[in-house]
Amino acid sequence: MNDDVKILLTESEMPRRWYNLAGDLPERLPPPLNAKTHQPLSYDDMSSLTPRDLTLQETSTEPFIEIPDEVVRAYRQWRPTPMFRARALEQLLKTPARIYYKYEGVSPTGSHKLNTAIPQAFYNAQRGTRRLTTETGAGQWGTALAYACAQFGIDCEVWWAGSSYDQKPYRRTLMEAFGATVHRSPSPVTEVGAKALADDPHSNGSIGLAVSEAVEVAVADPESGYALGSAVNHVLLHQTVIGEEALKQFAIAEDYPDIVISCVGGGSSLGGVGFPFLRDRMHGGRDVRIIAAEPDACPALTRGRYAFDHGDREGMTPLMKMYTVGHKFIPDPIHAGGLRYHGMAPLVSYAYNRKLIEAAAWAQHECFEAGMLFAQAEGIVAAPESMHGIAAAVAEARRCTETGEEKSILVLVTGHGLLDLSAYDAYLSGEIVDSELSDDQLDESLQSIPQLTGIQ
Ligand SMILES: *Cc1c(COP(=O)(O)O)cnc(C)c1O
DSSP: OOOOSEEOOOGGGSOSEEEOGGGGSSSOOOOOBOTTTOSBOOHHHHHSSSOHHHHHHHHOOOSEEEOOHHHHHHHTTTOSOOEEEOHHHHHHHTOSSEEEEEEOTTSTTSBTTHHHHHHHHHHHHHTTOOEEEEEESSSHHHHHHHHHHHHTTOEEEEEEEHHHHHHOHHHHHHHHHTTOEEEEESOTTSHHHHHHHHHOTTOOOOHHHHHHHHHHHHHTOTTEEEOOOSSSHHHHHHHTHHHHHHHHHHHHHTOOOSEEEEEOSSSHHHHHHHHHHHHHHHTTOOOOEEEEEEETTSOHHHHSEEEEEESSTTSOSOEEEEEESOTTOOOOOOSOGGGOOSBOOHHHHHHHHTTSSEEEEEOHHHHHHHHHHHHHHHSOOBOHHHHHHHHHHHHHHHHHHHHOOOOEEEEEEOBBOTTOHHHHHHHHTTOOOOOOOOHHHHHHHHTTSOOOTTOO
């Protein structure tokens, strides 16, 4: 085994292909359904706001898809990302386990979201899109799309749910520094926004409303497109550069993980780091466990239902077969804003349903405790989302301390938390409360899952 702390790849070792798990499964994934007719989406339904290449990737059954040269060139600004052996953390935990973490916080915008923002901006620029619109929840996706659009000469317009917009002024500044226009949602510039403001001039908005605003603007302008930051197949595809790199880094380390972990909101980082290892296992490789870490305040995998549901609160977006706690679900305002999504990526959902991957839910205080340990040992202030994966890795390592097992653990640290210091501050001043979802709350929310006759 190699003794290095940083396991690095050169730029020329960067993967040239994304991995498409959908192309490697024994059956086709259930297709998305039109929100109104409940019929499978037509190509036209899908391609009106999205370039052809992305629509083809969304439905592709090819296991590998070539990364365009222009995208490789843009990736080189921060990729390949480092993989670290967490020796200090191992010592702190007195564990015989070997803990590795792959760190996506080195990207220009501080998270893994840029891995998909770059190709989405590229394909849009190629088809002549002048402007991309989107919504953002915690702000990471808006920041990534802002930078990616700047790289390919496209305008970027972001609708950001009011409550989060008010809490994170520096993140707005970052998006604006990358050239984006940022609206507090509800905004007066759209019909749905103006209507919401007329009803309540001080509305704090919601992600669902921000989606509606971004889509309204894109639909009304043939030169505009709309981009999504998680959950859908093409986003998971783009994120697989993470796992492809990690496979090569383990070869350099002369090791192989027994367990691969990431946090899950929509599921793109878990798919990104986990699916290339799953491929290895499905094709006769080593027996690796892949574990999703979700917040117990929004437990789509561990307590949700596998059913067709909408992606947004208003029920306007297509129905996707996924684990969901119901599209009307409003999670408590936890600090890991990027994990407050009611549904899970159809590919991750399928893999979980077929027991190809596992999942566990974590309480906020457990995440912050692990995040603090990680910061002090490894010098990285992780994003509150990433702490969920770190909590799962720390728990596995502690189990090894008890049993004496020498497991090898890989955790993906999806981003840094330097713009989330107010969350650390809340933890340090004792203001973090756990907010596990009660059965009653869950049951009520599950009722918003549409009842579709004749479809399972
Ligand atoms: C958005 C985000 C997540 C959650 O998204 P996934 O699609 O589940 O990966 C996790 N970590 C960070 C830092 C994020 O910005």
